[in-house]
Each structure stands twice: as C-alpha cells, then as structure tokens.
Amino acid sequence: xPFITVTTWPNQTDEQCQKLIEELTATTHEVTGAPLDKxxxxxxxxxxxxxxxxxIMATNxxxxxxxxxx
Numbered sequence: 001x002p003f004i005t006v007t008t009w010p011n012q013t014d015e016q017c018q019k020l021i022e023e024l025t026a027t028t029h030e031v032t033g034a035p036l037d038k039x040x041x042x043x044x045x046x047x048x049x050x051x052x053x054x055x056i057m058a059t060n061x062x063x064x065x066x067x068x069x070x
Contacts, residue, residue: 001038002028009058010045017043 004024012020021041028039048058053067060066 001034002032002040004028004039004041005044006041007044007046009048009051012043012045 006020006024020043024041025036025039028034029036051058053063054069056063056067058067
C-alpha cells in the first residue's frame with residue numbers, strides 16, 4: 001500500500017512531524033481509499049551540510065539567494 005517518504009532538514013519539532021504524518025496519511029486515505037493502517041509515512045531528516053541545490057551547499061549563508069539564481 002502507499003509508502004510516503006518526506007526528506008527535509010532537521011528543524012521540525014516532534015509535534016510538527018506528527019502533524020505532517022497525520023495530514024499526509026489522511027490525505028492519502030481520502031484520495032486513494034487506502035486503509036489508514038496500510039499507509040506508511042517516513043520522515044528523513046538530512047543535515048544542511050549534506051544538502052545542496054544548484055551546486056550551493058545549504059550551509060552557505062547566502063543559500064536562499066544563490067540557489068535560486070542558477
């Protein structure tokens with residue numbers, strides 16, 4: 001059944017992750033009809049030092065600006 005993977009930076013609280021898991025599960029159930037107990041959600045937290053966009057490391061202080069210009 002549905003297996004959802006979310007990849008994000010490790011800045012969410014446990015409460016935020018819980019809410020995200022609940023909402024993704026509910027929406028998936030609503031759209032697909034899959035039973036709630038058959039929907040799996042995994043949240044992978046990747047440190048900013050291991051993340052980049054447009055060749056710019058996420059730890060770069062100018063990341064938001066530089067990663068959007070390329």
